[in-house]
Amino acid sequence: MLATSKINLRLSITILIACAFELILQAQQADQVFYNGKILIVDSNFSVAEAVAVKSGRISAVGSIAELSSRLGPSTERFDLKGRTVIPGLIDNHMHYMRGASRWRFEARIDGVTSRAEALKLIAAKAKAVGPGNWVFVLGGWSEQQFADRPGGFTEKELDVAAPDNPVFIQKSYTRAYMNGLAAERLSRSSRISPSGRSQERTRGSSGGRSFSTREIISRATQFLPQRSGSERAEDVAFFNSVLNRYGLTAVYDVGRASDGDFTPVEELAKRNDLTVRVFHSLRYRANNSREADEAVSLINASKPYGNNDWFGLIGMGEHIYNPAHDSSMRSSIFGDEIWNEFEKLARAAAEGGWHIHEHAMQDSTASKILDIAEGLNKEHSMHELRWTIAHCDLISRENIERAKKLGLTLAVHNKTAKPVIEGRDSPPISWMQESGIVWGLGSDGAVVSTVNPFHTLWWVTSGKVFPDEVSIRTPVSREDALIAHTRSNAYLMFKEKDLGSLEIGKWADMIVLDRDYLTVPVDEIREITPVQTILGGRLVFDVEK
Template sequence: MTELDAAAPNNPLYLLRNYSNGFANTAAFDALDIDNGASAVLSGRDGLAPFTDAVTWRNKTSSPEAILNYMSVLNGMGLTMVYDVGRPSEGNLDPLEDLAAKRDLPLRVFHTLRYSASDEASTNDALELINGGAKPFSNDPQFGLLGLGEHIYAPMLDNANWTKEWEEGTWGPFSEISFAAARNGWTVHEHVMSQATAVQYLNLIEDIAKEIPEVSELRWTFAHVNGIQDEDIARAAELGVAFGVHSQARMSVRAMDAPRIGSLSRSGALWGLGSDAGIVAPANPFWTLEWAISGTNVAGRSGWSEDQRVSREQALRAHTTYNAKLLFVEDDLGTLEVGKLADLVVLDQDYMTIEATEISSIKPVLTMTGGEVVYQSAD
């Protein structure tokens, strides 16, 4: 508390550490009339709720000014494009759609279909949408709907410790949605942390491919893949499955949470780097790049062996060129070429020569989206 009060003696300050832990200063507790004694620590979802409600928006709709302000922060980190794989409970997309219609977005935003399937009735509603109520790739290079995810059936939610095969009561609706997605040409970006889920899902995709071979062209993506093993990666590559690796794994000090990105890179499978921001890990791409290259976790210790780290060039391609392919925008974005949209960033240090453990200190001095300057440092 002393450190937070010294940093912000007059302004309420709230810092989220992860889903269920955070910190606040005295002014923040006073603003919400909460007595937390001398402790700055917040624990549990209920403990965080007053703060998350206060700093986001109670009706889950934000003002255009707040959206643009947050986008400017991301532009300042060098980001020009994001993929929002959220659920209806995480916010209303109407304000974003309005801004995109006016061509006012400094950040390209693609999103998944907003629905919540958790029981028979809601699954039927979701299937109605997937089967024709909505269309995949309803986007332009600026904004719009791409695919399904990150939880296409909400009860199918694994973690890195998950070791069991999913029972039919959960796997049945998940399979039904997966088949519907393939039949209707949807790309899927699904939360797959454990090896057990990865194996069961690969078995399902093999079954889907027998009926719908085109599924191999849809770039279905396994997100996180903390527990996936080399034999699973090889199977996935053969099936056309891609991988989205997120630096949320850097927030853990457990070796089991470190995905095998070296194996991913060597497999020939399509894979991309991201963060899982903003409530799980920092959005800063240079923090992610440093992690992928140096292998150090949040405690500064090595998270995995050297053969599971990647080179600077591999990491950079995964965060740019390969991500553009994951989002089906490689014809317009992902590389600097004549005829493509001019998204680029100018850095204050040389990414290729700086010490690997100092890559996170790199800062953009200028960011452009579509040839327009969206961020420029004060210097």
């Protein structure tokens, strides 16, 4: 009897050990394994691996094919990368996302198109797609100098030829607008704006003694965009996300305005698990004067920062915490004490509440004043913890880069391939940033003032050129440093460094399979790189073959 009991005990222990071992094997077994690739991990060593394993949407192992063979199980999906290069999902640290999502479906986009003839073909194709009588819009992302065959703005005649049966309205940033005869006629009827507002030389229209600025003309033209229901807005967001996935974007930070639209459609998609881009945003409010600034302070005090999860939500404040402190690299922008006092009031409320600020500063004088305020607040509120970001940095000095680094601030640089070259200096001075060791990241500032394609941005900072082929930055950065800036550094800027930005173990499996090798193609081909697949949390969200 005793012997039988011992045998049964040994058998039970053996079964338990076998079951435990089986559970361990199941825990190690990957949901997906991506192998036979050149996988750029973008860790601190810029490691390259042959394969990565994914479990529950996160990277569970990195290494050679042989090293990951133990992760394979009967239910593991296996993806042969066929030698292609893989990089982490690209992160845009500064996009006007909701504005782009609400408009993209109705636009002909000519971002990065260096042939005027090709741009007109795209406009004609959009007119054919929407049908006679419907509006065709090009709402930014391009510039007159990008056409190698014939630079310059569009004439009414060539737009009439491209789309004889459709009103066509073309916006160049916020400074110029072009339109065909039908668009001018409709605008004139609806708003009494004279057709004189439609040419490059005459970007101000007039009627009845009143002068209309280009911004007013743009505002009136965009009123012809279709009004959308709640469900249609969700469809528009999903459509825009599919465009961003096609470009290799997997996360964005929307630093836009309340007028760009609320985030209800994004929340709806998140609840349905239908988001294919991780969408984070800044706090929305108006602050154009002292009264509105006081109201904003009350909102800041009543709100909490970092109200987000892995997919969606609030991070901090910006890009204009006080709108009158809005500068430009194209003109001198010196603000008086009355403006900076209101700015500091909002900045103090932010620091006291633990808020991150992402603030627009193109001129060095603006950056200097922001740093003055940050240094004063740093005595009571650690900037190393708040990680405030100075954005754009077009004309920032070495001195202010060093001041920002000492405080623990970060810098955000945004695509200028559709902006004129600033003669005599690098704008922005990315080599100074890289040499200083400060954390700096790349974004688009799309979709009006620039292209949203991140490979256009990577080409810009590695070649130093803007479209079509003009040198803008004389001292560009390496491909490795540029990729870090568009991935790992941006994750840090957005307080997501534990989950995003590289393909290290434990982070979300957000990655892109490329059609060519980012590290070895001629530098001018970087702008032509196209993702073959985009993977978000281990899930395929874009496949060029499908």
